[in-house]
Amino acid sequence: MRRTLRIYRRSLGAHLRAVLEYEADFWVLIVAGLLFQVLNLIFLSAVFAHVPALNGWSYPEAVLLAGTYGFVNGLGPLFFEGTWRLAGKINHGELDYPLTRPAPVLVQVVSGGIGLHGVGDLIGGGAMIGWGLAHSDIDWSPARIGGALLLLASSATILLSLIVVGNAASFWVGGNHPVFAMTLIRTGDMAKYPLSIYGVAVRATFTVLVPYAFISFFPASWLLDKESAWIGLLTPLVALYCAYLARLVFRHGLRRYDSAGH
Amino acid sequence: MSLVEARGLTKIFRRPEKDPGLRGSLKHLVQRRFKEFRAVDGIELSIEAGESVAYVGPNGAGKSTTIKLLTGILVPTAGTVRVAGAEPHTDRMVNARNIGVLFGQRTQLWWDLPVRESLALLRDMYDLSPAFYKQRLERLDEVLGLADLLPVVARKLSLGQRMRADLAAALLHQPKIVYLDEPTIGLDISVKDRVRQFLRELREDGTTLMLTTHDLGDIEDVCERIVIIDEGRKIFDGPLAQMKDRFARVRRMHLQLAEPTPAEKLAERLPDVEVIAGDSPTEVTVTFDRFTHTAGQIIAGVLDVVEVGELHLDEPAIEDVVRKVYAGELLR
Numbered sequence: 001m002r003r004t005l006r007i008y009r010r011s012l013g014a015h016l017r018a019v020l021e022y023e024a025d026f027w028v029l030i031v032a033g034l035l036f037q038v039l040n041l042i043f044l045s046a047v048f049a050h051v052p053a054l055n056g057w058s059y060p061e062a063v064l065l066a067g068t069y070g071f072v073n074g075l076g077p078l079f080f081e082g083t084w085r086l087a088g089k090i091n092h093g094e095l096d097y098p099l100t101r102p103a104p105v106l107v108q109v110v111s112g113g114i115g116l117h118g119v120g121d122l123i124g125g126g127a128m129i130g131w132g133l134a135h136s137d138i139d140w141s142p143a144r145i146g147g148a149l150l151l152l153a154s155s156a157t158i159l160l161s162l163i164v165v166g167n168a169a170s171f172w173v174g175g176n177h178p179v180f181a182m183t184l185i186r187t188g189d190m191a192k193y194p195l196s197i198y199g200v201a202v203r204a205t206f207t208v209l210v211p212y213a214f215i216s217f218f219p220a221s222w223l224l225d226k227e228s229a230w231i232g233l234l235t236p237l238v239a240l241y242c243a244y245l246a247r248l249v250f251r252h253g254l255r256r257y258d259s260a261g262h
Numbered sequence: 263m264s265l266v267e268a269r270g271l272t273k274i275f276r277r278p279e280k281d282p283g284l285r286g287s288l289k290h291l292v293q294r295r296f297k298e299f300r301a302v303d304g305i306e307l308s309i310e311a312g313e314s315v316a317y318v319g320p321n322g323a324g325k326s327t328t329i330k331l332l333t334g335i336l337v338p339t340a341g342t343v344r345v346a347g348a349e350p351h352t353d354r355m356v357n358a359r360n361i362g363v364l365f366g367q368r369t370q371l372w373w374d375l376p377v378r379e380s381l382a383l384l385r386d387m388y389d390l391s392p393a394f395y396k397q398r399l400e401r402l403d404e405v406l407g408l409a410d411l412l413p414v415v416a417r418k419l420s421l422g423q424r425m426r427a428d429l430a431a432a433l434l435h436q437p438k439i440v441y442l443d444e445p446t447i448g449l450d451i452s453v454k455d456r457v458r459q460f461l462r463e464l465r466e467d468g469t470t471l472m473l474t475t476h477d478l479g480d481i482e483d484v485c486e487r488i489v490i491i492d493e494g495r496k497i498f499d500g501p502l503a504q505m506k507d508r509f510a511r512v513r514r515m516h517l518q519l520a521e522p523t524p525a526e527k528l529a530e531r532l533p534d535v536e537v538i539a540g541d542s543p544t545e546v547t548v549t550f551d552r553f554t555h556t557a558g559q560i561i562a563g564v565l566d567v568v569e570v571g572e573l574h575l576d577e578p579a580i581e582d583v584v585r586k587v588y589a590g591e592l593l594r
């Protein structure tokens with residue numbers, strides 16, 4: 001495990017150094033990420049210009065929710081960007097070499113790139129979280145702080161696992177582009193708004209079938225002591241389940257890998 | 263036990279069977295039909311430690327697929343593989359440390375990283391100590407001229423440079439056995455020579471080699487044993503010299519004629535034989551199949567037309583055999 005983490009870290013580090021060579025790109029990407037979060041904020045403000053609260057969520061609380069989602073989403077490009085190249089790699093037989101090296105293929109795939117726009121998401125999302133927390137009424141205690149951090153880590157695990165599952169679908173679906181993963185992750189964007197605004201079908205789907213609601217809605221509900229806040233405490237379990245699922249799906253997919261004719 | 267042992271090695275690919283056009287594609291979505299294709303069909307192969315084996319056959323014969331089976335990239339449909347006692351596709355981690363792999367058509371270097379970074383990543387994956395790594399780099403630099411390439415991003419390398427860097431990547435951890443799939447493809451002569459020289463040294467160091475190639479020079483320079491496959495089946499396995507005897511059907515005879523004679527005139531007298539005019543009007547070259555004609559018959563035929571001054575018979579060339587193998591013309 002430690003060895004695997006070291007390989008992951010070194011690989012990511014090498015790609016980071018490579019990207020930093022192009023300084024101009026660096027700033028463009030970060031600004032792009034930031035801009036995306038600003039757009040989110042503008043949209044929320046527009047909605048709240050008309051209503052004081054959204055199904056019991058005040059403006060600062062909604063900002064906190066969207067910020068959490070944005071922040072967690074920034075981790076994908078930063079730490080798992082390589083995953084998005086899986087479809088192309090399968091299609092071109094580019095898993096051949098990784099399969100002949102003494103390191104887990106998933107780790108080699110996941111660490112095979114880095115997307116700096118994630119930094120913009122982190123900064124933008126982080127600022128929104130900060131502002132949201134400052135303007136919400138939260139009863140802080142050491143337990144609450146610890147819990148919040150645990151839930152954040154769990155929520156990140158869920159999103160990264162979903163990225164793996166979605167992209168691993170390429171082992172079955174084929175094709176050069178991760179269409180399935182795109183759809184899966186972009187659908188999750190709906191979870192940056194309070195889940196209670198959606199109908200029962202969407203809520204059930206997002207809770208049970210694809211647990212987007214555990215990325216930001218339930219953890220934030222717990223922190224803000226909303227209705228059925230206790231569900232938020234299930235987030236670590238859901239995270240473990242998702243991580244397990246991601247590993248399983250990837251392994252099964254890899255067994256289907258047939259290289260490409262050359 | 264041999265270092266590499268393959269028994270009844272078979273790989274069947276499933277190919278989607280589609281009617282042409284959009285309609286065909288839609289129909290395929292509903293009613294999936296597949297055609298099975300045997301790329302490798304019951305190959306038996308043993309390679310001893312220290313051997314160097316050329317694996318040849320026409321395009322699509324199943325060479326690359328065999329290598330992918332031996333390296334654990336593909337799971338065999340039937341049959342077994344053992345490499346240094348391990349089963350490659352199940353004991354991936356163990357096997358990985360024993361083998362080095364190079365597919366000439368594709369690079370294993372990280373496309374957007376400098377060569378140095380790619381090699382350092384491999385160092386981490388193979389757990390090479392700093393001292394060993396340094397010593398290996400120095401050694402590889404000596405024979406491959408690596409130093410100039412280290413700071414260059416992989417995508418900016420020329421083909422020859424890329425192949426040298428890729429060879430270094432495949433050999434960094436000093437594997438017991440090295441599989442090379444077309445290691446000289448597309449290289450110009452000077453780089454080719456360098457690569458061959460390197461492979462010879464590798465062999466002398468005791469490394470086991472298996473290489474597929476379209477290049478005769480590679481085979482003659484590097485390998486003592488040749489395995490020929492066609493349509494997934496093994497059709498010859500033995501020393502190079504033996505292959506010449508068995509398959510070198512084409513013989514070439516150079517004749518110095520007593521007086522100028524058009525090649526066509528000789529060709530009339532010698533059906534099924536190729537007669538080509540030489541540099542001067544009194545020289546001809548006759549190419550014949552030794553299974554259908556003897557040298558005596560050819561000489562007798564020529565003597566019917568014109569007196570012969572001198573004659574000279576070429577050694578059977580491995581070139582002819584291998585060219586035929588690749589053209590898929592070998593008698594079965």
Ligand SMILES: Nc1ncnc2c1ncn2[C@@H]1O[C@H](COP(=O)(O)OP(=O)(O)O)[C@@H](O)[C@H]1O
Nearest residue numbers: 259260261262275301321322323324325326327
């Ligand atoms: N991944 C694959 N899927 C389907 N067919 C394949 C695949 N790889 C190779 N083939 C087919 O198997 C046959 C053998 O291919 P290959 O081993 O690459 O031949 P060679 O290396 O001898 O030219 C070819 O007909 C090729 O089209």
Ligand SMILES: [Mg+2]
Nearest residue numbers: 262325326443
């Ligand atoms: Mg090939």
